[in-house]
Amino acid sequence: MHPSLLQDAGCPKEIPHNEKLLSLKYESLDYDNSENQLFLEEERRMSFLGFKCLEISRWVICGLIGFLTGLIACCIDIAVENLAGVKYFVVKQNIEKFTEVGGLSISLILWAVLNAAFVMVGAIIVAFFEPGAAGSGIPQIKCYLNGVKIPRVVRLKTLVVKVCGVICSVAGGLAVGKEGPMIHSGAVVAAGVSQGRSTSLKKDFKIFEYFRRDTEKRDFVSAGAAAGVSAAFGAPVGGVLFSLEEGASFWNQMLTWRIFFASMISTFTLNFFLSIYNKKPGDLSSPGLINFGRFESDVSGLLGALFNILNYWLTIFRIRYVHRPCLQVMEAMLVGAVTATVSFAMIYFSNDCQPLGPDQSEDYPLQLFCADGEYNSMATAFFNTPERSVRSLFHNPPGSYNPLTLSLFTLTYFFLACWTYGLTVSAGVFIPSLLIGAAWGRLFGILLASITPDGSVSVGGYMTSLWGYMTSLWGGIVRMTLSLTVIMVEATGNVTYGLPIMLVLLTAKIVGDYFVEGLYDIHIKLQSVPFLHLEAPATSHWLTAREVMSAPVTCFNRIEKVGTIVDVLSNTSTNHNGFPVVVPVAASDDMGKVCGLILRSQLIVLLKHKVFVELARSRLTQRKLQLKDFRDAYPRFPPIQSIHVSQDERECMMDLTEFMNPTPYTVPQETSLPRVFKLFRALGLRHLVVVDSENRVVGLVTRKDLARYHLGKHGLEEMQLAQT
Amino acid sequence: MHPSLLQDAGCPKEIPHNEKLLSLKYESLDYDNSENQLFLEEERRMSFLGFKCLEISRWVICGLIGFLTGLIACCIDIAVENLAGVKYFVVKQNIEKFTEVGGLSISLILWAVLNAAFVMVGAIIVAFFEPGAAGSGIPQIKCYLNGVKIPRVVRLKTLVVKVCGVICSVAGGLAVGKEGPMIHSGAVVAAGVSQGRSTSLKKDFKIFEYFRRDTEKRDFVSAGAAAGVSAAFGAPVGGVLFSLEEGASFWNQMLTWRIFFASMISTFTLNFFLSIYNKKPGDLSSPGLINFGRFESDVSGLLGALFNILNYWLTIFRIRYVHRPCLQVMEAMLVGAVTATVSFAMIYFSNDCQPLGPDQSEDYPLQLFCADGEYNSMATAFFNTPERSVRSLFHNPPGSYNPLTLSLFTLTYFFLACWTYGLTVSAGVFIPSLLIGAAWGRLFGILLASITPDGSVSVGGYMTSLWGYMTSLWGGIVRMTLSLTVIMVEATGNVTYGLPIMLVLLTAKIVGDYFVEGLYDIHIKLQSVPFLHLEAPATSHWLTAREVMSAPVTCFNRIEKVGTIVDVLSNTSTNHNGFPVVVPVAASDDMGKVCGLILRSQLIVLLKHKVFVELARSRLTQRKLQLKDFRDAYPRFPPIQSIHVSQDERECMMDLTEFMNPTPYTVPQETSLPRVFKLFRALGLRHLVVVDSENRVVGLVTRKDLARYHLGKHGLEEMQLAQT
Known part of the structure; x- marks a missing residue:
């Protein structure tokens, strides 16, 4: 990201x-x-x-x-x-x-x-x-x-x-x-x-x-x-x-959405029929919203998708050309200066003066070229922290802004926010998207009022549409689900808008998903992070563990030579993190039967404490390692290069029995990818051992093996592995 | 239940x-x-x-x-x-x-x-x-x-x-x-x-x-x-x-509560310090609530526990003595009549008259012995559906009820509701507990007002305490978690009380859990349902799959004789639902290696459609069974007794390869109970095959094997199995 x-x-x-x-x-x-x-x-x-x-x-x-x-x-x-x-x-x-x-x-x-x-x-x-x-x-x-x-x-x-x-x-x-x-x-x-x-x-x-x-x-x-x-x-x-x-490993987002959909329909149906029964048809808490949800949040979904696509290109540009720290700092400074300049220009050329009322909530009202007792309306949006601008846009009485101001602001801020996200500064995208949404909502409210015959829109509808816009743009950009609704409801302190907000989010998500993924997901993908979604791609039943797994696997014996372990760990070309522990099968040079799994970090700690079995001597001389030793080393285990093992020690043996996980999860090699995926995801695994019918190790499935497959436009696609 | x-x-x-x-x-x-x-x-x-x-x-x-x-x-x-x-x-x-x-x-x-x-x-x-x-x-x-x-x-x-x-x-x-x-x-x-x-x-x-x-x-x-x-x-x-x-299989309730706790503390800390910074210390959204949460919800937790204990005894009594339908109907009628009688007596002996105002919201105001233009206040609580009573209690202005009315009502209704829950009628416990909570909250508010020096409690605090009481009693009885808060917030349409409500629920739950479980859990337990909680009991690491599993297991071969299958399925003493399919190990009379798992329901469908391999003839004669056949039979698979298999057919063979699940989840027999439990719960399994190091079947873990262990007062306890 x-x-x-x-x-x-x-x-x-x-x-x-x-x-x-x-x-x-x-x-x-x-x-x-x-x-x-x-x-x-x-x-x-x-x-x-x-x-x-x-x-x-x-x-x-x-x-x-x-x-x-x-x-x-x-x-x-x-x-x-x-x-x-x-x-x-x-x-x-x-x-x-x-x-x-x-x-x-x-x-x-x-x-x-x-x-x-x-x-x-x-x-x-x-x-x-x-x-x-x-x-x-x-x-x-x-x-x-x-x-x-x-x-x-x-x-x-x-x-x-x-x-x-x-x-x-x-x-x-x-x-x-x-x-x-x-x-x-x-x-x-x-x-x-x-x-x-x-x-x-x-x-x-x-x-x-x-x-x-x-x-x-x-x-x-x-x-x-x-x-x-x-x-x-x-x-x-x-x-x-x-x-x-x-x-939560087992939170199924699609299912959650569907459940929510059923809940909404249920409440709506109940209210609708009860309102007919009570002879007040149409007396729902917010009647015009179904329409709103249908049309304007489509637009928000589109806008959100546009934002994401622009930001996607920008991010690729940045990854390619702006990867030196000094360049990054300069870009950030440039954006800072440009933001100020654009804001200034906007304020300067705006001639939207509003009277400075007694209930004036502006912190820094700019008079500029306005008459005394008036302030520049554009300045309330630009000459302020974004958070306060949202508050102004939301709380100032209708008529505080003229349409031109709002449309210019929306447009400018959209591109500024898009340019800003991904800069090498510590910053979030929530407030900007809310701000754009709010400005746009006001604009649309004014337009609507000028179209409707009596020239006015009910305050309730107006406010709701404001909320709707604010949320829908955010939703269009980040595509979060249930939590977003609840956050909005809690943040506004008003539960009445919960239902419309959710409807708007749903539409924005569906429309937006049609074009491009959510902003966070884009950045995760661009960083090539092996992110596991909830379920395996729908059409992946073709694949089995045999095709997905990494093989051959480096295995250790229960009692293994120190030299072997050090060599395997030092091999930077494989750089594995988990190793099945096997019992050799008599009279066969096949892989052994799996009897455990040991992690690189555990081996490092063992090597560091020199937990070696001197074959000649009794086992009693061995220092008894405690769980505490592992915990002390967690989470920054030293690299293998920092551990010195002498030539004599290389000949010693290590007994892994006590330290390995004796009951790793295993799957047969015929297991389908969705099944492997489910096991992996539900249990939060890091390594999954693939065995044959004799319980012999044939492969190892890790996160990257599963994250490689994803659903593209033309069905299942496989990603390449990058070494960086 | x-x-x-x-x-x-x-x-x-x-x-x-x-x-x-x-x-x-x-x-x-x-x-x-x-x-x-x-x-x-x-x-x-x-x-x-x-x-x-x-x-x-x-x-x-x-x-x-x-x-x-x-x-x-x-x-x-x-x-x-x-x-x-x-x-x-x-x-x-x-x-x-x-x-x-x-x-x-x-x-x-x-x-x-x-x-x-x-x-x-x-x-x-x-x-x-x-x-x-x-x-x-x-x-x-x-x-x-x-x-x-x-x-x-x-x-x-x-x-x-x-x-x-x-x-x-x-x-x-x-x-x-x-x-x-x-x-x-x-x-x-x-x-x-x-x-x-x-x-x-x-x-x-x-x-x-x-x-x-x-x-x-x-x-x-x-x-x-x-x-x-x-x-x-x-x-x-x-x-x-x-x-x-x-x-959700992987919803960890304790974790959820802890996360929520962290969230609450965070919001509270922020508000607290910001209010100091803004020089308005104590200007939190609802200041007195911390105290409220501390004391009164303890009482609610206790009351809830009392309710549950009384109902527990009553349910045991009912299970023992009131299990004939006619007795059950008579008991229900008795309760109905007693409810009417008690209500009537309450109204009759009450002399709490209130003026009938113009904003009167009562549907059936009873004048009874009150003067003209007045109505009997007790009747608003008793002479109404419980839902409307809650509304009256909540919306009527302060002073509509005198303390005696309220305390009598609370007491009576508490026992009536407790007696009613578990009757053989279709009914819920939510509204009654809310009603008792509301009445009690009003009562406590009046008492508080009479104690405080200026004789008045702020309306805000009063309302909050009402909400608090209503919720806390409900919480004390059913002990639900996050969803309850959100339901209350949504039902009331007021998000401000969210925080106090959650605090109250948390306290009520902790206090209540100290004495007895939630009402629903009690009823589930009394019905001896093998309910799986989220995690294995904390002290169950002693146990391994070997001790927990059922053994010996009835297994089938890949190609099995129809007679054997019919005999196994007809055996009512075992009545198993899942059977591992094995490949015999050559030169050994041990259990075979597991290669699949087949369900009773699948076998029944196979038998019904007579999917037999006539050994002598070619396989082509076999009717090709579709997934549709299984789906048509779902979920009411016929019992084995209804399927007729002739003596000739008993000698035929069945090929299970195509129908068995070829990749059942397996665990080694040394796996600890918590680990087995986690796998079972996270994947929603029904059968888990336990294998030895050679991949041979040694046992089968089912829900009842896991549900048997629970944490009692003296550590881990094991439940007995009842055949009913």
Whole structure:
């Protein structure tokens, strides 16, 4: 999603920028516990009380996550408000000074420079210190919850850069929101708090050690993302749904939509017939909405698709040509300056003056060339943080804006927002799309009023259509489902619009999906992330595990020579992460029978602690390794190169029995792809061993083997693997 | 959950009424497709367009489900209103007549007889025609979505009886609601519509044949339940959540709660600090609620637990002594008459007169002994359908009720509702618990007002506490989670109370769970349903598949003698539903290697169509069986007794290769119980084959093997199996 993510190792020669490629650099998270002997022993040793304590500490951690996320959101809010306040105050003073004496170009330059300066700071810290903090962070969190380990996405440094970055970009007047970064922040907080230590700060509090594994961490990260949504939109239930939609392995989105559809029809039918029975036909809560849903949200779906396509091309351009940090910073500054210039020009050439009423809610009303007691209406939209502009557009009485202002604003802001998303700054797309939607909604409301015979539209219908527009554009861009409705309902505090909002979202999604995927999905694809959707492609019953799996597989014996293990792990050309452990079949040079699965990370820890069986001596000399050793090393296991194994040690043996997962999930090789997919996805697997009828290893299915297949225009397509 | 459910085969001698027993009469649904050759061939033959058509027909079906469910809800609403209207009109006339001339006992008798008559009709159709329609139906739907096949729960007959039954019980003045039955109705509609035929009416529309299997049907039933919730409460999003909470295999309820907790804390923290920053500390949306949540919802949790315990004893009593249909009808009539009598006595002895204002919203204000222009306040609570009583309690201005009225009402209604739930009538517990909560909330509000120094409580706080009470008692009784919050928010149309409502529910749940389980879970347990919770008991790592599984397993060979199959299927002592298919291991009398799994239902269809291989002749003579034959027989497969197999045919062979599922999920015998459980639950399995390292069958894990283990007061407990 972020071009900068690709900068990991300098500037790779071949950058995957094609959605037909799958990158191999992303590893999977292991949502399936490795139930080895150590783990089982610990679980069996633990009393019922022990489990209760664990349960309580989970609640405590969730409380902490919520608290810290709220605090961070609060800091961002306050910082943005103050910085933007200072900026607009300075610029306003300047404009007022020069309006009379002439020479407004100085004001323009001041504004542009201020913007560019803020944006520069924001872009520099992102581009040079932590490229992972770029963008909204929502695609990354989506991937993380899907089970893909995006490098450095939940680190403390990312959090710091993200928070500072978003403050700078919003204060810098970019067409961005701060909601996405808040969600990302919540996730980082969760990943940190739940581990009871900070690897970056080298501080271990020696608590919550039980939670140091992917399974538990992912659960907490989903809580963190929910807390972020909750802080960003004031929508706790929406937050939960967001996390579940993205995180729950078995949440079937299509099914959810269908269920919702049935629910809506049911409520509607009931209300319709009851209203007829009560002799007030048409007295539904919002009658005109069915029409609205049919037509205008089609348009929103189209607009959203247009936004996504433009942004898609832009992103490809960026991946190809704007991948140096300094270029990225310069682009961001350019956008900042252009935003200021365009805004200024808009305000300057607009002659839409509105009286400054006593109920004036503008923070920085610009008089400019208007008469005394009036203000420039265009300035309420442009000379403000996007969030406040939304509020103005929504709350100002009808007639505050003339159609020309609105249409110019909508058009300009659409392209600005589209250009801005994907810049190397920390920023979200929610508020801009809401803003465009709101402006467009107002515009359409005015047009509608001028067409209708009596020249007026009911306030209720007008407001609803505003909500509808705001949501539908957002929906058209991001294509989220149930959670979006609930977030909108909670954010607006008005449940009445829930039904129309959902209808609008549904239409926008269907129309938009016809042309192009959602914005987040586009960015995920462009990064070649092996993202697993809920189900295998419909027409993939042709494929079986035999065709899908990777083979041959590197296997280890139960008792394996250290040298062999080191060699396999050091082989950068294969770079496998999981190895079946086998029992050799007597009198045969075939593959052995599978008896376990061991992970690279486990082997690394074993090698680091030199858990070798000196064949000659008794086993008693072996240092007894604890689960704690594995947990201490989690999640940043050292690379194999950093572990020194002497020539003597290479001849030693290692007994893997105790450490391997003795009951890995296996499937026969005739299993169909949808079946393999279901198992993999439902259990959150990282490796699935494929066996023959004799229980011998014939292959291994990993995430990239499954993510390779997708449904194209002409049926099933297979993606290529990229090595970057 | 319904004593009447046990009446299946007359009156069984040994009735399981102990939650330590597991009944064997409940079969599992198969959420895992049997991917046999026929199925794969069909899937592979289907084009991309074919899958699109299927997708569209799924939407059409969901639309139909919503429409029909809404229509049914509408019918129930109208019928109840009219019947109750007639009843109350007649009784009111009568009371008015006799108030002056004396002899009100005649009115009492009239009222009681009318009630008893309605209830009698409702109870008779339930007890004699369709015992499965008793109660709210929510526990049955919960079980169905969990994967348990409750006999006759989604039949047309059940729907008809349910609808008529609930109309009678509400019109009969029982302390019941019509919401639960609406949810059940939605589920039945879904099960019917999605199959494109009615087995009861012997009408096959020859459409939607693809959906004639458990997997698809269960998905549609969850849509139907959602549509039911939506129609009952006007809460489409709440409906979706209800279905997902109950239906989604991988919805982790504890995790959901924790995520929600984190979200809430986050919003709260943000608001708190921002309010300090804005120098308006304490200006949260609802300040006093934290206290409210702490204390009063404890009490609600306790009250809910008390309700559940009382009802638990009552249900055990009913299972033991009131299991004849005629007794059940008599009990229902008794309750109907007693409800009328108690209500009458309450109204008679109350002297709480309130002026009849112009904004009077009462439908049947009773003047009784009040002065002209006044009405009896107790009557607004008792002389009305429960739903309207809730509305009165909620909307009447403060001061409409005196404390004595309210406390008497709360107390009486609590016991009436508790007695009523579990009667052999079609009825729900939602409205009664809301009613008690509302009355109690009003009472507490008055008490609070009399204690506070200035003698007044803010209206906002008062209303919130009302909502809080209403919800908390409901929450204390049924212990549902997220969906309840959303339903309440949607039903009230006010999102502001969302946060406090959730807080209250959380507390009520924690307090209540300390004493006893939720009402629905109690009833599920009392029916000895093998219900699978989300996770295996925490301390069950001790157990492995070897200890849990059923062994020895009856296996079939790929080509098996018809006589053997018939004998195995006819053996009523084992009554297995799934059989591993094995390849014999040469030179060994051990179990063979597993190569497939075949279901009883599939074998029955094969036997019915006499798909025998005449060994001597060529295979070509064999009638080619289609997937359609299996679909036509679904879901009511004939019993083995109804299939005649001649002595000659017994000597024939059957080739199972084409029909068995060739890739059943298997686990090694060392797999721990939690791991088995996870696999079973996440994939919605019915049979899980346990194999040794040579891939030989050693056992079979089914639902009852897993449901047997639960966490008691003293750690892990094992339930006994009951044969009924």
